[in-house]
Amino acid sequence: MAQKNKLQFIILGLLNQQPLTGYDLTKAFDTEIGEFWQAQHSQIYPQLKRLEDQGYITHEITISGAKLEKKLYHITATGTALLSSWISDGTPDLTATKDEFILKLYFIQNNRDPRLPGMLQEQLALHTGKLAHLKQRLTTVFPTKASQTENYGHFLILQHALGRETYYVDWLKQTLQQISKKR
């Protein structure tokens, strides 16, 4: 197995909250889940078919407008069981974060390398933007204390992502300061 097919569990998890179409699922990877996993529709549609063949989900066809067919997928009892077992199973593997920028940094041996400031600044802009985006999402999706406990998992991962980005931005700023002293 290349990575134990986590996509199937994500789909089951989303369908466990409410019935969705393949299109809906695809969109979820741009917003909710996008922070921690990515998948394209070309990967989702075949996976839906496989999950249905295995009996973990079913679909009903609804018609939008005159004749546009939508496949609305539902999770089955065996599907929720599979989802549960995945969540309950241990998660002992800490996957390496594949960060291309960090990789490039590794190959810059000299702290007075002229490319360093520009590279750090580019990342600072990117991560500052992402941080702002996350802050806004956290306040719009979870405006009240009560709303945070309603969908606790979602709240937690947003909060986690926010903290992570905060650290990243701080580290970039600190590193920029460090190199400015040394030139």
Place this chain on the structure above:
Amino acid sequence: MAQKNKLQFIILGLLNQQPLTGYDLTKAFDTEIGEFWQAQHSQIYPQLKRLEDQGYITHEITISGAKLEKKLYHITATGTALLSSWISDGTPDLTATKDEFILKLYFIQNNRDPRLPGMLQEQLALHTGKLAHLKQRLTTVFPTKASQTENYGHFLILQHALGRETYYVDWLKQTLQQISKKR
């Protein structure tokens, strides 16, 4: 392209520091680079062949003992040029961190879910261990202030990883405290 073949640049970057064998390169992914990228020897050997065909690296054969042939790879002038252009190019894509645990968390809607404490504790143990490992590496690889500037990129990414793990551990502890209040 599935991901723009970053492996080739990592190999070039490592060979730019010193000539290495495929075996040496493979080991580098367990230690130095392992924090930010992973690759197996089955991916490295074919990549070396491709890089050599394209003229970015060459190899010389050395003999260990009686007849064990080692291929010691060197980077060429066009190789260093390619490496430079990769580093100089912008890095505008922030790849999503694929963290299976965070994913599972997302699907736990209730903050009194009985599985939560155990899951958080398991991760706390894992990340605490990793943090300790990183701390030790930082002090053994870079014991003095002077040594830090010698291989600045390596120092930076170790420091970054350390900070990231510190945040992760703190967040886990904080979350554990949060849920203990609510039960």
Place this chain on the structure above:
DNA sequence: GCGAGCATGTAAAAGGTTACATGATTAG
């Protein structure tokens, strides 16, 4: 001598991205 680690490769399978393809709906 023997086992751990050195050393190099190929093959098969799975996961993931980009491109190709088509058609319907809805808001302006």
Place this chain on the structure above:
DNA sequence: CTAATCATGTAACCTTTTACATGCTCGC
């Protein structure tokens, strides 16, 4: 009417993992 978005699917390609396969060296 027309462009953006909804909606579903397949094909080709690349990356990555796991498994298969072989042989040497060195310390004990």
